[in-house]
Amino acid sequence: xxxxxxxxVAEAPGAAFTQGSVTADGFTVRxxxxxxxxxxxxLHGAGGPRFTVALDLLAESHRVILIEMPGWGDEPNTRxxxxxxxxxxxxxxxxxxxxxxxxLLGTSMGGATAVWVALNHPERLxxxxxxxxxxxxxxATPPGxxxxxxxxxxxxxxxxxxVPAFDAPDPAAQAKFWPLVEKLxxxxxxxxxxxxxLLPSCSVRTLVLFGDEDGIVPAANGRIFRRLLPNxxxxxxxxxxxxxxxxxxxxxxETVGDFVDRGLLFFLPETPTLINP
Numbered sequence: 001x002x003x004x005x006x007x008x009v010a011e012a013p014g015a016a017f018t019q020g021s022v023t024a025d026g027f028t029v030r031x032x033x034x035x036x037x038x039x040x041x042x043l044h045g046a047g048g049p050r051f052t053v054a055l056d057l058l059a060e061s062h063r064v065i066l067i068e069m070p071g072w073g074d075e076p077n078t079r080x081x082x083x084x085x086x087x088x089x090x091x092x093x094x095x096x097x098x099x100x101x102x103x104l105l106g107t108s109m110g111g112a113t114a115v116w117v118a119l120n121h122p123e124r125l126x127x128x129x130x131x132x133x134x135x136x137x138x139x140a141t142p143p144g145x146x147x148x149x150x151x152x153x154x155x156x157x158x159x160x161x162x163v164p165a166f167d168a169p170d171p172a173a174q175a176k177f178w179p180l181v182e183k184l185x186x187x188x189x190x191x192x193x194x195x196x197x198l199l200p201s202c203s204v205r206t207l208v209l210f211g212d213e214d215g216i217v218p219a220a221n222g223r224i225f226r227r228l229l230p231n232x233x234x235x236x237x238x239x240x241x242x243x244x245x246x247x248x249x250x251x252x253x254e255t256v257g258d259f260v261d262r263g264l265l266f267f268l269p270e271t272p273t274l275i276n277p
Contacts, residue, residue, distance in 0.1 A: 025092050032063055042106075043113050044067075046181045049067070080159040112134045129206045132244060199225070212239070
């Protein structure tokens with residue numbers, strides 16, 4: 001059904017997505033795809049790929065491709081040593097799918113990986129969207145295996161009752177990929193000097209989104225991108241924690257869709273903007 005200009009997805013999130021796989025950098029990389037139109041490649045957070053209402057809404061007018069990064073599927077990943085290497089594998093996988101240029105959406109750890117795609121392969125990107133990126137984590141609280149499920153939900157969601165419900169990762173599943181998360185991300189400093197030095201030379205048009213109640217990476221870290229990245233906008237989403245897609249699906253999809261569609265016509269204010277309910 002539709003309400004105003006926003007379509008509300010009635011089926012379970014991800015119902016329209018089909019699965020495929022390609023070989024990239026010696027890995028078998030799975031991906032999930034739905035929709036037609038301008039391609040939006042999606043990189044998941046540390047918990048692995050997940051389907052959301054927001055991605056379903058974006059797939060109504062775009063070709064959405066959700067990549068399962070190496071190490072989060074059945075195949076282990078002990079070879080990747082840095083986020084830059086992971087980004088190169090992602091770029092190779094997207095090329096193997098047959099997509100030459102695309103919009104890139106990265107969530108949390110996927111956002112940190114997406115930044116490296118933009119730095120190493122800027123010619124491939126039309127635009128970049130970073131949802132609570134974990135590149136800069138000044139004042140962050142690590143969400144490691146020792147955190148209780150209840151506390152994990154509180155940090156990620158203001159509205160855990162909204163579809164899809166947020167569940168803390170299964171401990172057995174988390175044990176498989178968490179060493180990779182620690183090696184690639186948790187071992188990096190809170191303020192990544194290497195990335196900070198490279199961002200001013202990156203010309204990729206970028207939208208940075210943080211929830212105003214993010215319990216993983218404080219929203220103030222978005223100001224670092226706004227200060228260092230020339231062609232960027234920093235937006236704060238009201239009534240959202242780390243999982244903005246889960247807390248504010250319609251607002252997220254509308255904002256991201258407008259940004260990737262309108263290009264330079266998208267309004268780029270100099271100050272952070274609050275997206276209200």
